[in-house]
Amino acid sequence: EVQLVQSGAEVKKPGESLRISCEGSGYIFTDYWLAWVRQTPGKGLEWVGSLYPGDSDVRYGPSFQGQVTISADKSTNTAYLQWGSLKASDTATYYCAKIRQLPPHNWFDSWGQGTLVTVSS
Amino acid sequence: DIQMTQSPSSLSASVGDTVTITCRASQNIRRYLNWYQHKPGKAPDLLIYGASILEGGAPSRFSGTGSGTDFSLIISGLQPEDFATYFCQQAYTNEYTFGQGTTLQIK
Numbered sequence: 435e436v437q438l439v440q441s442g443a444e445v446k447k448p449g450e451s452l453r454i455s456c457e458g459s460g461y462i463f464t465d466y467w468l469a470w471v472r473q474t475p476g477k478g479l480e481w482v483g484s485l486y487p488g489d490s491d492v493r494y495g496p497s498f499q500g501q502v503t504i505s506a507d508k509s510t511n512t513a514y515l516q517w518g519s520l521k522a523s524d525t526a527t528y529y530c531a532k533i534r535q536l537p538p539h540n541w542f543d544s545w546g547q548g549t550l551v552t553v554s555s
Numbered sequence: 556d557i558q559m560t561q562s563p564s565s566l567s568a569s570v571g572d573t574v575t576i577t578c579r580a581s582q583n584i585r586r587y588l589n590w591y592q593h594k595p596g597k598a599p600d601l602l603i604y605g606a607s608i609l610e611g612g613a614p615s616r617f618s619g620t621g622s623g624t625d626f627s628l629i630i631s632g633l634q635p636e637d638f639a640t641y642f643c644q645q646a647y648t649n650e651y652t653f654g655q656g657t658t659l660q661i662k
Contacts, residue, residue: 438598469651479642479653495650496556529598539605540646541589545598 436460438530438546445552446520453516454549456530463511464488467533469542470504470515474526484533485513520553527551557581557645561654567662568633576628576657578643583623587647590619590628593640593656602641603628630659 441455456468470482483494487506494504503516513530528549531542558581568574578588586606593599601610603619606626616631630637638661643654 471653478655479644481651481653484649493649531599539587539608540649541601541604542591542599542644543601543610545600547598 436544440546440549443550456513458511469531471529472526522553525553559654565658567660569662572633573631578626578654580624584645584647586622588626589644
């Protein structure tokens with residue numbers, strides 16, 4: 435069974451750094467793209483970026499380029515989403531999701547349970 | 556980027572009803588449109604990919620139609636477990652974008 439298990443909720447202050455994680459199991463971690471998605475009440479779901487753990491190819495959404503870093507550790511089947519300096523506007527629930535590709539289609543076939551990040555002074 | 560406009564934002568219906576949720580893309584995305592169901596506190600579940608292809612574990616009361624810019628998710632014969640939030644996603648480009656979501660509530 436495919437599972438994506440995310441790290442727990444975080445409460446941080448503006449300016450602090452943070453790294454959240456997503457551990458995959460039940461599939462070959464390096465063979466599938468993995469996406470990060472942000473959910474907020476105001477903007478709904480937004481694609482943050484995608485990572486191919488096999489070669490560490492990373493793509494970022496236009497609103498997130500330069501704001502976050504996506505990476506992975508193949509030895510632990512874990513993907514990361516990282517901020518160097520958090521802002522209040524980063525407050526959201528973040529999901530990781532495994533991307534399934536069946537050409538020409540692709541979709542998010544498994545999702546993590548979400549990590550709530552709260553940034554407040 | 557491709558904008559996805561979903562409507563309605565919320566919907567009240569009764570068990571047994573048939574409901575339709577629509578999603579409009581800002582440009583032609585052919586049939587690269589996915590639908591998901593999301594319940595509070597749980598991970599989203601894929602229902603339909605490729606605009607109309609039912610995911611293996613999804614009930615047959617869910618169906619999807621459309622191509623180009625206009626798409627619909629139809630739920631025929633609502634069941635109690637169907638009351639949830641539904642959202643569409645375009646997969647025409649790898650810069651995925653989502654609809655704002657439709658919350659389906661019990662009337």
